[in-house]
Amino acid sequence: MTSFPIHTADTAPAESKPLLESAGNLRGRIPNLYGVLAEAPIAVEAYLMFADLMMRSSFTPTERHVVWFTLNAYHGCHYCMAAHTLMAKGEKVPDEVIDTARAVQPYEDPKLEALRGFTLKLADSRGQVSPEEVDRFLAAGYSRQNVLEIIVAISHKVLSNYTNHITHTPVDDAFERYVWTAPSSTTE
Numbered sequence: 001m002t003s004f005p006i007h008t009a010d011t012a013p014a015e016s017k018p019l020l021e022s023a024g025n026l027r028g029r030i031p032n033l034y035g036v037l038a039e040a041p042i043a044v045e046a047y048l049m050f051a052d053l054m055m056r057s058s059f060t061p062t063e064r065h066v067v068w069f070t071l072n073a074y075h076g077c078h079y080c081m082a083a084h085t086l087m088a089k090g091e092k093v094p095d096e097v098i099d100t101a102r103a104v105q106p107y108e109d110p111k112l113e114a115l116r117g118f119t120l121k122l123a124d125s126r127g128q129v130s131p132e133e134v135d136r137f138l139a140a141g142y143s144r145q146n147v148l149e150i151i152v153a154i155s156h157k158v159l160s161n162y163t164n165h166i167t168h169t170p171v172d173d174a175f176e177r178y179v180w181t182a183p184s185s186t187t188e
Helices: 017-027 032-037 041-055 061-075 078-090 095-102 110-124 131-139 144-167 173-178
Strands: none
Touching: 017 032, 017 041, 032 041, 032 078, 032 144, 041 061, 041 144, 061 078, 061 095, 061 110, 061 144, 078 095, 078 144, 078 173, 110 131, 110 144, 131 144
16 A cells, blocks of 8 residues: 655655745644645645635635535545544634534524535536526525635645545544544435
């Protein structure tokens, strides 16, 4: 089986070193995912760019995490579900939103459920949604900008979720307590 190293700022390829150093300075540590992505400097750069873009999206922190959680669950990514749980708690996302996402259940809040459902539909159909589905999403209180931001989030999560699947990235100690296993029975 091919294994992928978890690079540090000392072992990473030259182009990845400054990215890992910067990420480590910002977060106080270098997450294992970043260390794995550093093997390909463009991969770690793309991930960090997408993360920054999503933080600047028009979504509230709760909405942003609903999108991320939905995609992480859809792709079955145990690493990102754990990491985003810690992040969501740090951003004061309500526990019921986090718990519902981790259980892969619909939201009681109709607007959050519309966001979850549309994100899922976009991912599952590879962007082939009907104009009526877009209209329903907009009628739920979202914007055309949000539609495009979800596509950015899908790109972001495909990069991290697929990487974690291929490399079997170990969950960092910092979010080990939030390890996630996909429920055996979901509403999807």
